[in-house]
Amino acid sequence: MRLIFAGTPEAAVPSLEALAASDHEIAAVVTRPPAPLGRKRTLTPSPVETTAVALGLPVTRASRLGPDETAALTALHADLGVIVAYGGLVKEPLLSAPRLGWVNLHFSLLPRWRGAAPVQRAVIAGDTETAVEVFQLEAGLDTGPVFASETVAIGALETAGHLLARLAPIGARVLARVVDDLAAGIAVPVPQEGEVTPAPKLVLADGRLDWREPADRVFARIRGCTPEPGAWTTVADRRLKVLEAAPARDVAGGAPGTVTAVDRRVLVGCGEGALELLRVQPEGRGAMAADAWLRGAGTGVVLG
Structure with missing residues (x-):
């Protein structure tokens, strides 16, 4: 299939690498613009941009997916959009532009911890397990039906940073399988069930x-x-x-x-x-x- 990939942090890199190594074509990589890092506040490209450039993939820098970005990405005639911790919302008409819409890799047991900080919120709450889940992106916040899920235990001494680094390659493997299943026409999403808990960004x-x-x-x-x-x-x-x-x-x-x-x-x-x-x-x-x-x-x- 012809894909659009949207992601920004290090946790999204294994997914980008897995899809780049597959039989699918990545027509565009969307990532947030360079951010000031370190004591000198040096503008630094995102880990996803750095990886995309190394892989020879076209990069679109965008802090938000507005009308111009929507028009450019729609013109690619992609089969599927894939989003992994991009840091921005995909809204209509871009949400429906790819033939199969968009899928999202999320790091929680949905509908528990919907939002921007599912790993951090799970650890703070004292959860003993979490998951990697790939679901169909909808207009609602992390509300779509789930294509695949893999549960992962949270270590008793594990920090959110260590846990996210461990989840990222697991999620990449599950995501790649879902993309293959969508290409083969055999992916079947299941509606989310259970109590909804929010996971807003930490301040x-x-x-x-x-x-x-x-x-x-x-x-x-x-x-x-x-x-x-x-x-x-x-x-x-x-x-x-x-x-x-x-x-x-x-x-x-x-x-x-x-x-x-x-x-x-x-x-x-x-x-x-x-x-x-x-x-x-x-x-x-x-x-x-x-x-x-x-x-x-x-x-x-x-x-x-």
């Missing part, structure tokens, strides 16, 4: 830790907000990023937010239990081991 405030919560809930939020938008707390009204932590089930927790050092371990009391801080980043400084930070911070530290 900085989602990363703030509440030490009054049980330790397992605080740990889940740290994992779900790593690497983006980042988990954080405050020390004397200055932000402290929590880059890495671990459960501390072998010790009793002190008062919520109270920091203590036990055999070079940096422990923080929670509403129930305690967490061990491993790596942190004080405001205006670089990342460091938690015990090095605490030696500089002194005694009587309370996190807010």
Whole structure:
């Protein structure tokens, strides 16, 4: 078939590579424009654009699929549109332009976690499993019937970043199979069933830790907000990023937010239990081991 591929982040790269290696033709790769990255805020092409250029595929940069982009993509007379974490909406008339419409690779057990941050929301909620699912794109947000699904366990210590990196190649394999089945005319979608839960994009405030919560809930939020938008707390009204932590089930927790050092371990009391801080980043400084930070911070530290 003749395909249009839309995607932006690293998680979409395995899918693009899988389709490029298939018997199908990719007529266009749509991705968001270069974004400022790093401390110098250097404009950097998306991982999907970098991969597409290396593969010799035509690239369309677009922050939104407006009338001009719709006209150009419609003129390609594609059989199918494929979207993987593009970061923008596909609306009519572009939604119906390809002969078979569009399919979307999503990283959740739909209809649980419909939206932009399904992996992060699943980890924050303490879910023990998620999925990769390929569904027919509709006007509604992640509402279409599902062509294929594969359930994946979430590791007890796994961050959202690690989980997404693990899901991406699994999703690419499932997506490639669905595209082949659509080409053969044997793909059969199944309507979504179950309770709908939203997964809106995370903002900085989602990363703030509440030490009054049980330790397992605080740990889940740290994992779900790593690497983006980042988990954080405050020390004397200055932000402290929590880059890495671990459960501390072998010790009793002190008062919520109270920091203590036990055999070079940096422990923080929670509403129930305690967490061990491993790596942190004080405001205006670089990342460091938690015990090095605490030696500089002194005694009587309370996190807010």
